[in-house]
Amino acid sequence: MNKSSTVLSLALIAAAPSLIAADLTGKVTLKGTPPAAAQQPMKENMCGNPEAYVIKSRQFVVGKDSGLAGVFVYLKSGTGVDGKKFAPPAEKPLLDQIHCEYQPYTFGVLAGQGFTVKNSDPVLHNVNSTRAKKNTGKNFGMPTKGQMNDLMFPNPEFIQFRCDVHPWMLAWVGVFENSFFATTDADGNFSVKNVPAGKYQVVVYHPKTHGVNEGIVKEVTVGDAGAKESFEIEYKAP
Amino acid sequence: MATAVSTLFLVCIGGMVTSKGVGMSVPDWPNSYGYNMFLLPWDKWSQGGVFWEHSHRLKGAFVGLLTMGLAISLWFSRVPDVLRKLGLVAFFGVVLQGILGGFRVVFDKHGWGAEFGVIHAAVAQLFFSLVCVIALMTTRRWQLWGDAGSRPSKDSSLRRWAPVLTIVIFMQLIIGASMRHQHAGLAIPDFPLAYGNIWPDTSSAAVAGYNQARVSMISYNDITAGQIILQMVHRLMAYTIAALVTVCWWRTRKTHASGSPLRRFANTWLALILVQVTLGAVTIWTKKAADVATAHMAVGALSLMTGALFSVAAFRLLPVPQSPRIPSSSADVAARTA
Numbered sequence: 001m002n003k004s005s006t007v008l009s010l011a012l013i014a015a016a017p018s019l020i021a022a023d024l025t026g027k028v029t030l031k032g033t034p035p036a037a038a039q040q041p042m043k044e045n046m047c048g049n050p051e052a053y054v055i056k057s058r059q060f061v062v063g064k065d066s067g068l069a070g071v072f073v074y075l076k077s078g079t080g081v082d083g084k085k086f087a088p089p090a091e092k093p094l095l096d097q098i099h100c101e102y103q104p105y106t107f108g109v110l111a112g113q114g115f116t117v118k119n120s121d122p123v124l125h126n127v128n129s130t131r132a133k134k135n136t137g138k139n140f141g142m143p144t145k146g147q148m149n150d151l152m153f154p155n156p157e158f159i160q161f162r163c164d165v166h167p168w169m170l171a172w173v174g175v176f177e178n179s180f181f182a183t184t185d186a187d188g189n190f191s192v193k194n195v196p197a198g199k200y201q202v203v204v205y206h207p208k209t210h211g212v213n214e215g216i217v218k219e220v221t222v223g224d225a226g227a228k229e230s231f232e233i234e235y236k237a238p
Numbered sequence: 239m240a241t242a243v244s245t246l247f248l249v250c251i252g253g254m255v256t257s258k259g260v261g262m263s264v265p266d267w268p269n270s271y272g273y274n275m276f277l278l279p280w281d282k283w284s285q286g287g288v289f290w291e292h293s294h295r296l297k298g299a300f301v302g303l304l305t306m307g308l309a310i311s312l313w314f315s316r317v318p319d320v321l322r323k324l325g326l327v328a329f330f331g332v333v334l335q336g337i338l339g340g341f342r343v344v345f346d347k348h349g350w351g352a353e354f355g356v357i358h359a360a361v362a363q364l365f366f367s368l369v370c371v372i373a374l375m376t377t378r379r380w381q382l383w384g385d386a387g388s389r390p391s392k393d394s395s396l397r398r399w400a401p402v403l404t405i406v407i408f409m410q411l412i413i414g415a416s417m418r419h420q421h422a423g424l425a426i427p428d429f430p431l432a433y434g435n436i437w438p439d440t441s442s443a444a445v446a447g448y449n450q451a452r453v454s455m456i457s458y459n460d461i462t463a464g465q466i467i468l469q470m471v472h473r474l475m476a477y478t479i480a481a482l483v484t485v486c487w488w489r490t491r492k493t494h495a496s497g498s499p500l501r502r503f504a505n506t507w508l509a510l511i512l513v514q515v516t517l518g519a520v521t522i523w524t525k526k527a528a529d530v531a532t533a534h535m536a537v538g539a540l541s542l543m544t545g546a547l548f549s550v551a552a553f554r555l556l557p558v559p560q561s562p563r564i565p566s567s568s569a570d571v572a573a574r575t576a
Contacts, residue, residue, distance in 0.1 A: 034450075034453065035451060035453040036453075037453065038453055038454045038455040039455070040455045055455070057453055057454060057455050059453050060453065123285065124271075124282060124285070124288065126262070126263055126264075126265050126288075128262050128265065130457075130459075131459070133349070136347060136348070137346065137347035137348070137349070138347065139262055139265035139346065139347055140265055141264075141265060141266075141271045141272075143271065143282060160457060162457045163263075164259070164260045164261070164262045164263035164287045164291075165260070165263045165285065165286040165287045165288050166286050166287070167258065167259050167260060167286075167287060167455075167456050167457065168455040168456060168457075170457040208449075208450060208453075209446075209450050211446070211449055211460040212460065213446070235450060236443075236446070236447040236450060237447070237451060
């Protein structure tokens, strides 16, 4: 064994605990029956859709086995995140405006990571970030089909996007401090990728339920093989 | 009169902008989507929220021109100084109002949109009442009221109470504007009860539950306990104003002949307040339908304006209340005792 390979081996042994990373997976369910989705009927040829259609509110989208869609899951603190800085990736997620709806409804980015907003409709939209407290809000028009604008928020928080031209258009962007976050799929399943083994505080945040509150916080231990956790959000009828 | 009617129309369009929650649909100011405001192509503002917001801006500019014409014509007319001054106040008022509307847009991204929105709404109400007062003071009837011979010698307490009541109505309108500019929809969805109670539960758990249940197409902001209390204050003040205007109407009825100017103002005022209370209830029952909510705001403006006209008419028509005479000499006392 030469000198350089000895140094490499020692470095790998030293870094071993942080190189062991696995996925934190699980499911977020809703307990209780939420109100029926509100509906916005759309005539044919509105917003570039040749057919008449109905847009439904997406505050509560419940899938298989009461799984709740569009919920943010992220690591607040713990072994692999405390005191560490995360460089924003070059990859830019897409927030599309299509047939007068934002797609997706919820998605996350790392603080400082760019994302692209696109107008796929032949009508004017304005992209208005609301509820931003730690970042400067954005509001700009996108009059042209196919137009794309890049955005970036440097500080972690949840930001609501709306279009004031079509006030039913709504999306949520979670801006996170570290790269360990996910949103639940149609059946409430989530997967936070490549979490270093250790103990973490995991937060589950549903915009409609938690509003200005933090959300559900749970202590979770992620082992070498990862971890699986379930979270339950309760709908409390007034 | 043209300025007054145009202003009411402008206030209604502004009300629709807020009721529909589309105040930010044109994100820049003084330009509109980068265009000179007057040159924005029709296809850019013929749809959705842009139509209401841009119409409001154009109508605002039109009212600004009318007000400038009004101020200039008053300045060069043979009218009392007070009218000239009111014309100037109206002119500077409409300029201020335009700037406030712009600030409501420009500062929204810094979190000050709602605050400027409330001030913009309050100044709109004052401006509308002001141009109506000017319109009244430029009528021939106003000149006739000034004849000493036509002054009725009646109870003059209305000179005190009408302005006080008008100020209370203005405070109520500010509360209403604060509620509307939270962009949180209805803080209390039922009436006459409030979340099924006489006084609603405003604990944090209850408010969280209310917010969770508010599923709608519009992205309303979450409500807070403070907003719920604000709506309860708005309701209580509505009952109080309705009672006080009724008393004012009754007093006018007792002291003034049928067909007299103050009787007419009092009748109109009471009718407007009753319509306004009804519209307030209907606003809730229709889940804050934009047209009903705007009608509620517009009748509020008319109620304030009627109060203002009633007040200036009372000052014009009724004698100054006299203080009880204090005996100043022994001869005076002797005369009274005799």
